[in-house]
Amino acid sequence: MTARSSSESSRDIPEATVARLPVYLRALNTLADDGIRTCSSEELALAAGVNSAKLRKDLSYLGSYGTRGVGYDVDYLRYQIAREIGVTQDWPVVIVGIGNLGHALANYSGFRSRGFRVVALLDADESRHGEVVAGVDVRPFGDLEEIVETHGVAIGVIAAPAGAAQDVADRMVSCGITSILNFAPAVIVVPDGVDVRKVDLSIELQILAYHEQRKANSA
Amino acid sequence: MTARSSSESSRDIPEATVARLPVYLRALNTLADDGIRTCSSEELALAAGVNSAKLRKDLSYLGSYGTRGVGYDVDYLRYQIAREIGVTQDWPVVIVGIGNLGHALANYSGFRSRGFRVVALLDADESRHGEVVAGVDVRPFGDLEEIVETHGVAIGVIAAPAGAAQDVADRMVSCGITSILNFAPAVIVVPDGVDVRKVDLSIELQILAYHEQRKANSA
DNA sequence: TAGATTGTTAATCGATTAACAATC
DNA sequence: TAGATTGTTAATCGATTAACAATC
Numbered sequence: 001m002t003a004r005s006s007s008e009s010s011r012d013i014p015e016a017t018v019a020r021l022p023v024y025l026r027a028l029n030t031l032a033d034d035g036i037r038t039c040s041s042e043e044l045a046l047a048a049g050v051n052s053a054k055l056r057k058d059l060s061y062l063g064s065y066g067t068r069g070v071g072y073d074v075d076y077l078r079y080q081i082a083r084e085i086g087v088t089q090d091w092p093v094v095i096v097g098i099g100n101l102g103h104a105l106a107n108y109s110g111f112r113s114r115g116f117r118v119v120a121l122l123d124a125d126e127s128r129h130g131e132v133v134a135g136v137d138v139r140p141f142g143d144l145e146e147i148v149e150t151h152g153v154a155i156g157v158i159a160a161p162a163g164a165a166q167d168v169a170d171r172m173v174s175c176g177i178t179s180i181l182n183f184a185p186a187v188i189v190v191p192d193g194v195d196v197r198k199v200d201l202s203i204e205l206q207i208l209a210y211h212e213q214r215k216a217n218s219a
Numbered sequence: 220m221t222a223r224s225s226s227e228s229s230r231d232i233p234e235a236t237v238a239r240l241p242v243y244l245r246a247l248n249t250l251a252d253d254g255i256r257t258c259s260s261e262e263l264a265l266a267a268g269v270n271s272a273k274l275r276k277d278l279s280y281l282g283s284y285g286t287r288g289v290g291y292d293v294d295y296l297r298y299q300i301a302r303e304i305g306v307t308q309d310w311p312v313v314i315v316g317i318g319n320l321g322h323a324l325a326n327y328s329g330f331r332s333r334g335f336r337v338v339a340l341l342d343a344d345e346s347r348h349g350e351v352v353a354g355v356d357v358r359p360f361g362d363l364e365e366i367v368e369t370h371g372v373a374i375g376v377i378a379a380p381a382g383a384a385q386d387v388a389d390r391m392v393s394c395g396i397t398s399i400l401n402f403a404p405a406v407i408v409v410p411d412g413v414d415v416r417k418v419d420l421s422i423e424l425q426i427l428a429y430h431e432q433r434k435a436n437s438a
Numbered sequence: 439t440a441g442a443t444t445g446t447t448a449a450t451c452g453a454t455t456a457a458c459a460a461t462c
Numbered sequence: 463t464a465g466a467t468t469g470t471t472a473a474t475c476g477a478t479t480a481a482c483a484a485t486c
Contacts, residue, residue, distance in 0.1 A: 057477090291468090444484080459471090
């Protein structure tokens with residue numbers, strides 16, 4: 001009775017599928033770079049490192065973009081996935097915290113090539129203000145609101161120390177940012193409607209250590 | 220009939236649980252730093268950002284380390300989780316590729332504090348050999364085998380460009396490395412018995428972009 | 439038409455969660 | 463004993479996968 005009417009065809013794509021769409025997009029880009037114009041689900045699955053049944057199931061949530069007996073047109077599927085993810089548009093982002101990691105992120109070419117444009121680098125350390133990193137000015141944290149408004153920033157990246165992460169997140173939210181990528185090794189709490197994803201470098205190593213330890217024990 | 224006999228009590232911890240153990244460990248460290256000596260599953264779950272039922276279920280795979288009616292001893296549980304993960308021991312790691320990201324990883328304090336010791340930084344670029352980053356020498360990629368043997372390295376980190384990732388992984392595997400953390404935006408293929416985890420910075424941003432786009436569409 | 443490959447079904451598997459008996 | 467909180471059960475939910483009908 002309360003079905004949302006919409007001209008959009010795709011609805012409720014499972015989270016696990018959403019997380020894999022960028023992987024498929026990257027694989028398609030690689031195939032395109034190699035001059036491949038058509039591929040089967042088997043070939044694309046191989047390039048993406050997943051099971052082909054899973055790939056077809058995932059793609060079926062987007063629509064029916066393949067041709068039975070033939071496969072997928074690389075360029076066409078690439079465009080459809082990019083559109084679905086939203087990377088056909090430009091996403092201005094701000095990075096807060098310009099230590100080693102912030103530096104690496106600012107220079108990361110993978111952002112720009114996928115429509116993410118770093119419009120500002122913010123740091124609490126006054127001595128760094130005015131510095132230029134990767135062609136972008138380092139500015140005071142207090143400029144956040146102005147920058148968010150000027151550029152229509154919806155996505156913020158936290159590369160600040162753990163102790164500052166919650167404060168940074170609070171300020172981001174109050175300025176209107178609704179998506180946060182958190183590299184600080186700290187849990188941050190945000191209101192409903194704000195998405196947070198986190199990347200914790202040492203957690204990934206710890207997961208490997210766990211399995212490594214088990215290998216050693218069973219040897 | 221083929222049950223493995225072992226003095227170890229914990230068996231077959233689900234992957235989803237393994238991935239959360241480091242999060243619990245971090246939360247416990249934070250509590251300990253705040254001088255808190257005992258906590259309930261509710262309190263720890265809050266600090267870790269998970270549901271308390273899930274936390275208790277997760278901990279139950281390790282054993283029975285709490286006290287009904289009382290809660291968990293922070294130090295004791297911390298030790299048990301650290302032991303289970305394997306971070307009570309020292310893990311020598313090598314990092315291959317010393318660009319911006321490799322630089323940031325080499326300097327990342329969260330590694331050392333959790334028992335991961337960067338024993339070498341390797342780079343194909345000869346002009347960087349001899350350089351010292353974060354107190355560690357940058358050495359030729361060809362030294363990998365010697366370093367792995369000398370230090371007993373089991374874990375390798377790939378911070379090289381995407382195009383080099385598979386080659387680096389192959390070399391790591393042939394030198395005896397059995398766990399790889401891959402930061403290169405490329406799928407790498409390894410033999411059975413070798414664990415790979417990957418961190419792709421731009422994929423996380425793309426997942427946020429997808430949700431951001433949906434918020435905009437439904438507004 | 440014959441061969442190939444998609445898109446979908448349905449079975450299985452694993453993860454989450456609320457509820458509560460056990461017990462400190 | 464009464465109150466609190468764990469550890470476990472069982473129900474639910476979501477994700478994966480093999481198999482195959484649909485169809486190019």
